[in-house]
Amino acid sequence: MTDYGHDPLFGVFITPTNQPAMQPVDLAIVADRAGLDLATFQDHPYQPRFHDTWTLLSYVAARTERILVSGNVLNLPLRDPAVLARSAASLDLLSGGRFELGIGSGGFWDAIEAMGGRRLTPGQGVQALDEAIQIIRGIWATKEPGRLQVDGEYYQVSGAKRGPAPAHDIGVWIGAYKPRMLRLTGRAGDGWLPSLGYLKGGPSDLEEMNKHIDDSAERAGRDPRAVRRMLNISGQFTPTGRGLFSGSSQDWAEHAAALALTYGTSGFILAADDPTTIQLFASEVAPAARELIAAERGTKNVPEQGRQRPAFQEATNDQ
Incomplete structure (x- = not known):
């Protein structure tokens, strides 16, 4: 059980509904003005009730001032990686470095195939995503010599020009x-x-899942602390707590701090489509959680390094 030492970030997971058309944009503006760090949107290109997520991300970035934007997560099977890399770099440049690339291997294969995507098995999806990440990073790597060559089984580029480089x-x-x-x-x-x-097992699953990430990072010669651990969450603000992310703002803050200090979770992204909930999360939960985490670490300016912590307790007592 490890605290990886990252400064916590707090964000919102907004439904990209297109009726009413401006609702997700308005909620992102609320999150931006309230001081949250991140606005994210799910990506289901086959869902006609939703905006196209890339178009929405671009529009939101133009309408906000400081908040980061990201897909949660972008649907790789319906988004070509080389084009996605250039799109991401452009949006990052246009927004002043406010784009992050959340990406996944796909899941709703009937719908993906109906939109012209290629159906893959879980193992194939992992390999395809691995190849896509190589291409994306290669496009961004403008200081590397020569054109980009990736000869994957699912994605290939043959002499693609590199660039543009993102703003960050x-x-x-x-x-x-x-x-x-x-x-x-x-x-x-x-x-x-x-x-x-x-x-399925609640927060306790994070320990074993973190171990897979850590062991793989070490085998690749990476520091496991290089991988930020985030979590999409949902819950209710109520006078009396009944479980994880249920209760007062202080209860929520204690739950977030326990997850951060026990399992290294440093990003808390709340699924919410209500302005009042978003504002409460930003104004009360986020600052209180940051204070609790900083107090336990013993400093207000913690370097990003791993720290061992006691077992998770407070947030799971009522589950």
Whole structure:
């Protein structure tokens, strides 16, 4: 059980509904003005009730001032990696370095195939994502000599020109749950972005999942602390707590701090489509959680390094 030492970030996971058309944009503006760090949107290109996520990300970046934007997570099977790399670099340049690349291998294969995508097995999806990340990073690597050559089984580029370089080192955040995807995250990712609701065993699953990432990172010659651990969360603000992320703002802050100090979770992204909830999360939960984490670490300016912590307790007592 490890605290990887990253400064915590707090964000929102907004439904990209297109009715009413401006709702997700307005909610992102609320999050930006409230002081949250990150606005994210799921990516289901086959869903006609949703905006195209890339178009939405671009529009939101233009309408906000400081908040980071990201897909949560972008659907690789319907987004060509070389084009995605250039699109990401352009959006990062236009937004002043406010784009991060959340990406996944795909999941709803009937819908993906109906849109012209290629159906893959889980193992094939991992390999395809690995090849795509090589291409994406290669396009961004403008200081590397020569044109880009990647001869993968699922994705190929043959002499592609590199560039443009993004405004900052864009993080590649991978949505992963199974061991093969977790190992890919450890050797090739900058961040890990699962959803708490998909963890069958609850937060305790994070320990074993982190181990897959850490072991893979070390085998690849990387420091496991190079991979930021994030979590999509949901819950309710109530007078009396009934479980994880249920209760008062202080309860929520204690739950977040426990996850950070026990499992190294340093990004908390709240699924919310309500302005009041977003503002409460930003104004009360985020600052209180940051204070609790900093107090436990013993400093307000913690270097990004691993720290061992006691077992997770407070946030799971009522589950």
